[in-house]
Amino acid sequence: MGLFSKFISKIKGSDSFSPADWQELEQELLASDLGPTLTRTLMEQAKKVKSENAEAALTQILTEQLSSRSREPLMNAHGMSVVMVVGVNGTGKTTSVAKLASTFKGTGGSVLIAAGDTFRAAAVDQLQTWGDRIGVPVISGKANSDPASVAFDAAQEAKGLGVNYLVIDTAGRLHNKSDLMAELEKVKRVVEKVAPVNEVLLVIDATTGQNGLSQAKIFTESVHVTGIIITKLDGSAKGGVALAIEKELDIPIKWVGTGESHMDFARFEPALYIQGLLS
């Protein structure tokens, strides 16, 4: 039985929620990667819950931690919309870029992908393969070329072609490498010489622990993240750190990746996420 229903039934069934039960709740919340700080907040609030309306009250408590900012994709009303995808190594940026492009294409728009990961071996080929699969053209430079120049060329080409969406992939970088973060800032700056970047999406792996907070904080300081893509939610990890990010940094989760096919991608549903967190 999931934690949530167990919690509810316990509160409903008896007047006393024993210390052991509270400990179990703490353990479950921690195990979902919510982190010790948020867990403490949640525990304090949960202790005030009256038994009659426990279910609604608990959902309410968790929902309140979510950001109140809009989760709508940021788009240009007229002309080209530019989306940049950033994150640390191995979170699933390249796959997310393909999924995003495929989603945009599905709405009837024309899409172009810029393969800005010129560092990792064969990242460009990986994206090219994706592009062929979903039928979206991919612009790339040479391996180890300057990612900013690749992005700039792609932006100019996209503008020239008059496409609706340009999705820019970037190389994975650890956020504590200041030179790599400076490189990322340059990519954004250079693209904005051609067209404004409407959205910067940070890809967070659902298996990430409290380090996700640090990632979100530093990437935001550097390239002003406007939304989160949370990936690998199809595994056993619940991605609780995303809730901690929403609460702490007020950055909305916008997309969710749940598999290896380009169809396994959807807009973020707060209710579903919270349900999953506690199941």
Added chain:
Amino acid sequence: MFESLSSRFTSAFGALRSRGRISNSDIEATCAEIRQALLESDVALAVVDSFVASISEKSLAILPTLQSGTNQGQVIFEIVNAQLIEILGGSARRLRFAKKGPTVIMLAGLQGAGKTTLAGKLAKFFADQGNTPLLVASDLQRPNAVTQLQVVGDSIGVPVFAPEVGNGVGDPVKVAQAGIEFARAKQYNMVIVDTAGRLGVDEDLMKEAIRIRDAVTPDEILFVVDAMMGQDAVRTSQAFLDGVGFDGVVLTKLDGDARGGAALSIASLTKRPIMFASTGEKLSDFDIFYPDRMASRILGLGDVATLAEQAKKAFDSDTSAKLEAKFVSGEDFTLEDFLEQLLAMSKMGSMSKLLSMLPGSGAMKKAIDNFDEGEIVRTKAIVESMTPLERRDPKVLNGSRRARIAMGSGRAVSDVNNLVDRFAAAQKMMKQVRNGGVPAGMPPGSPAMSAPKKSVVQKKKSKSGNPAKRAIEEAQ
């Protein structure tokens, strides 16, 4: 890496050390602090609780036996250190080599843990030690994983066995099997099998991993884990252990600012040692994982052993012997020597990485992170713009020479002046050291430096054939 954990531990022990006499409640407070620090570092709750319980139990048991004169804080500190080493897997375990035929290493792990890059690092590591590894591309799932492995193999000069292009096409079990046969026929002594990333809950893919395992009967199955992983490390590692099984753990992305709690959880819960760690983007950023050294780092003692090893690798013995002879004979340390040192140092890796291995580096974390690596390049440029005479005898540097050097190195004259001044100061300090004095400005034993370094300081018996070197060793 582990920095945040390290700074929390340092502050917890700082409070404890300042007490002359430690009470039971002091120990409880320290344990509570450690508990919070470990939880914030993504260590699984079960591991945290047993770790803290064991420390508290041992500390409380030993406390009444301590005489009032002993440094009680230090004793507790050593208990924690020992416990940390134990939880991290005790002593470092070396890779098991097959008695006959190629040693087969199979990599398994989640998507994005860094298996393919790690395969390359592992191959380079063992090739550098004189082995002949073969990389086998059995990740046929992720688009262009095969190409990635080929590029990696090319860059380190290790052949890659890749009969299938991948991208969902081909049978990874057959590829792995054929790879072993190929290695046997061509007499490679090591085979590293890269496999597709899979979720712990994905039964089909886990079965595939098991079939690969049964087909190649690996000598070692290594579970590759991202150091940034959270609490799910427990479930995932258990799923892999129950599924394909593994003999050792490899930590990747340890150069991030992750607190590496997953490492502690996995080592402690699965009882499988962490064998290697990868610490950077370059294929050479990879090393054996030493639990005692990592415990030192977590506790803010630095990692002098690794530093010394890297120094040994980078400074060839000729250069060091020459320098030592110079030092003893009373000759001046010149800018030429300085340049040689700079070059050797840049071979050791980034300055910030080196600094972070020093004791007490936790406190200087910000300064280290912001260290301008370009400074070394600029300094080198200035020295390289000098004539041999100027390098040997900086006193000849008059205004026009300095202006020329500034032009040549693309720096301002003030930069040249700065370097010359600092060099003169360093020269003076070396003279003082040689004459047996303690240079001014060196703190007489900061708290971090007075901490125990038993495992770190190893005095070697003098075996040097070089009389000058032996004189130094014997004088110590």
